[in-house]
Amino acid sequence: MAEQIKSIDRKDLKPGMFVRSYGRGTFQDPLVEVGRFIESYDDIAKYLPDSTSKVEILTDKVLPEKKKHSEKPAKSADEASRLLAAALPAARRIHDESLNYARKFIDNVRHGKTIEVEEAEPIINQVIDSISENEPAALTLAFLKRYDEYTYTHSINVNLYALLLGKAIGLDREKLKKLGLAAMFHDVGKGRIPGKVLNKPGKLTDSEFAVMKGHPLLGLKVLSQVRGLENDVLRGVVEHHERYDGNGYPRQLKGEDIHPFARIIAISDVYDALTSVRVYKEAMTPAKTLSLMHKWKGTDFDPSFLNRFIRVMGIYPPGTMVQLEDKRFALVLETNASSPLKPKVKVLFNRRMQPIPAECIDLSTYRQDGKELKVLRQPDPSELGVDLKQLSRFLA
Numbered sequence: 539m540a541e542q543i544k545s546i547d548r549k550d551l552k553p554g555m556f557v558r559s560y561g562r563g564t565f566q567d568p569l570v571e572v573g574r575f576i577e578s579y580d581d582i583a584k585y586l587p588d589s590t591s592k593v594e595i596l597t598d599k600v601l602p603e604k605k606k607h608s609e610k611p612a613k614s615a616d617e618a619s620r621l622l623a624a625a626l627p628a629a630r631r632i633h634d635e636s637l638n639y640a641r642k643f644i645d646n647v648r649h650g651k652t653i654e655v656e657e658a659e660p661i662i663n664q665v666i667d668s669i670s671e672n673e674p675a676a677l678t679l680a681f682l683k684r685y686d687e688y689t690y691t692h693s694i695n696v697n698l699y700a701l702l703l704g705k706a707i708g709l710d711r712e713k714l715k716k717l718g719l720a721a722m723f724h725d726v727g728k729g730r731i732p733g734k735v736l737n738k739p740g741k742l743t744d745s746e747f748a749v750m751k752g753h754p755l756l757g758l759k760v761l762s763q764v765r766g767l768e769n770d771v772l773r774g775v776v777e778h779h780e781r782y783d784g785n786g787y788p789r790q791l792k793g794e795d796i797h798p799f800a801r802i803i804a805i806s807d808v809y810d811a812l813t814s815v816r817v818y819k820e821a822m823t824p825a826k827t828l829s830l831m832h833k834w835k836g837t838d839f840d841p842s843f844l845n846r847f848i849r850v851m852g853i854y855p856p857g858t859m860v861q862l863e864d865k866r867f868a869l870v871l872e873t874n875a876s877s878p879l880k881p882k883v884k885v886l887f888n889r890r891m892q893p894i895p896a897e898c899i900d901l902s903t904y905r906q907d908g909k910e911l912k913v914l915r916q917p918d919p920s921e922l923g924v925d926l927k928q929l930s931r932f933l934a
Contacts, residue, residue: 542596542597542598543558543594543595543596543597544594544595544596544597545592545593545594546592546593546595547591547592547593548560548582548586548590548591548592548593551576551582551586551593551595552576553576553577553578553581553582553601554575554576554577554600554601555575555576555595555601556574556575556576556595556596556599556601557572557573557574557575557576557585557586557593557594557595558571558572558573558594558595558596559571559572559573559593559594560572560586560590560592560593560594561590561592562591562592572585572586575599575601577601580842580845580846580849583835583841583842583845584841584842587836588835588836588841613872613882614898614900615871615872615882615883615884615898615899615900616898618674618871618872618882618898619871619882619884619898619933621672621674621675622672622674622675622678622856622871622872622933623930623933625668625671625672625674625675626675626678626929626930626933627930628668628671628675629668629672629675629676629678629679630679632661632664632665632668632676633676633679633682633694635661635664636661636665636694636697637687637690637691637694639657639658639661640690640691640693640694640722641690642654642657643657643658643723643726644689644690644693644726644729647726647729647730647760648729648730652763652764653723653726653760653761653764655719655723655764655766655767658718658719658722658723659715659719661722662697662701662714662715662718662719662722663715665697665698665701665718666701666705666711666714666715666718669698669701669702669705670705673702673850673856674856674857674871674872674873675856676698676702677698677702677851677855677856677857678856678857678926678929679857680695680698680699680810680855680857681813681855681857681858681926682857682926682927682929688814688815688816689725689728691814692725692810692811692814693722693723693724693725694722695806695810696721696722696724696725696803696806696807696810697718697721697722699721699805699806699809699810699847699851700717700718700720700721700799700802700803700806701714701717701718701721702850702851703802703805703806703843703846703847703850704717704802706846706847706849706850707802707843707846713770716768716770716771716774716799717774717799717802717803719767719771719774720770720771720772720773720774720775720778720799720800720803721774721799721802721803721806723757723761723771723775724757724774724775724778724803724807725753725757725807726756726757726760726761726775727752727753727754727755727756727757727758727759727760727775728753728756728757729760730753730756730759730760731749731750731752731753731756732749735749735750736750751779751787751788752788754775754776754777754778754779754787754788755776755788757775757776758772758775758776761775770797770799771799773797773799773800774797774799774800774802774803775800776788776800777789777791777796777797777799777800778800778803778804778807779804780792780796780800780804781804781837781838781839782796782801782836782837782838782839782840782841783836783837783838785837786804786838793840796840798843801839801840801843802843804838804839805831805839805840805843805844805847806847808831808838808839809827809828809831809847809851812827812830812831813827821918823858823916823917823918824851824853824854824855824858824916825853825854825916826916828848828851828853831844832844832848848878849875849878851873852870852873852874852875852878852881853873853878853879853881854870854873854878854879854881854913854916855870855873856870856871856872856873856881857869857870857926857929858870858916858919859916859917859919859922859924859926860881860883860913860914860915860916860917861913861914861915861916861917862883862885862911862912862913862914863911863912863913863914864906864911865888865889865914866885866887866888866889866894867885867886867887867888867889867891867917867922868883868884868885868886868899869883869884869886869929869932869933870882870883871883871884871898874900874901874902876902877901877902879901879912879913880900880901880902880912880913881901881913882898882899882900882901883898883899883901884896884897884898884932884933885897885898885899886932887922891922891923891924899911901913
């Protein structure tokens with residue numbers, strides 16, 4: 539039986555379709571054989587460049603349905619709130635231990651001392667366990683940032699985000715441990731950058747920027763003195779400022795020539811930097827940050843990894859505040875992977891920021907007078923006078 543071939547626009551491609559090829563077969567737009575099912579939107583970004591216009595699919599091929607018994611039943615918003623409250627104390631303990639270690643190793647680097655890497659390994663194991671047990675609880679603590687501790691919180695947040703992304707793309711535990719080490723130490727070279735350059739509030743001069751760009755190689759030099767670190771870890775550190783289009787540093791590596799750890803850390807590094815208050819800028823909301831990073835997909839970032847990161851983090855991550863269309867304010871409890879704009883939330887305040895009886899709702903299924911209830915905006919908690927360090931109180 540002849541194959542049933544159909545040509546469609548790339549924008550109409552959906553998971554479940556079998557892609558035969560893309561391109562028009564011209565010199566400028568050559569025909570590229572694909573020959574595989576598209577199982578997710580991540581696969582579209584992975585196997586077909588954004589510049590693709592036409593795609594040939596085989597309409598007679600159907601993706602085998604996966605057995606549904608392995609799927610976990612969706613949690614209700616009330617259950618998500620209870621589980622988050624229960625998991626938060628352990629996640630907070632791991633966060634505090636990580637922060638204490640970050641203070642120690644960064645200060646040691648500044649004073650020319652050797653890093654005690656073996657002390658990092660149990661912490662990274664605990665973070666891996668934490669995100670396996672309750673991702674939202676681990677994520678909420680990443681947004682409890684203090685302006686004066688950015689150097690320390692940045693290391694542990696990049697570690698957390700990198701491990702979440704590594705887990706999502708299917709890295710096994712051994713690779714996750716190596717990724718965690720690379721992420722924890724990704725900026726270790728900054729400990730050897732003069733403070734007047736590192737903490738300068740204004741724009742860096744060309745010569746100062748050249749000094750700053752030296753930190754990946756300085757990090758490699760510092761970590762090369764530590765016995766037992768594998769090449770994967772070192773490459774994750776030295777390549778985390780390489781960019782997918784080849785315009786990064788220090789070696790202008792391109793695409794998949796950049797180590798996967800470095801491509802993961804690059805995304806995690808920029809996300810945390812943009813969502814943090816710095817001496818020279820205000821924090822950007824997670825939603826605006828992801829929107830901006832999406833524009834850099836394929837230039838700065840690996841498209842497949844960034845698509846997966848957006849799904850993992852959600853437009854409105856757990857532990858952030860949102861205002862709903864009815865003007866009430868709510869705490870995000872959990873993302874909905876299939877509906878990133880519709881998280882599970884706990885409504886806490888009215889439009890005047892006065893406490894009201896709490897209500898846990900799943901925006902993906904909730905209806906108010908028969909209509910959907912959507913997120914209106916994502917305000918900064920400090921703008922609302924909310925101290926998210928008191929997160930446990932809101933979940934009680």
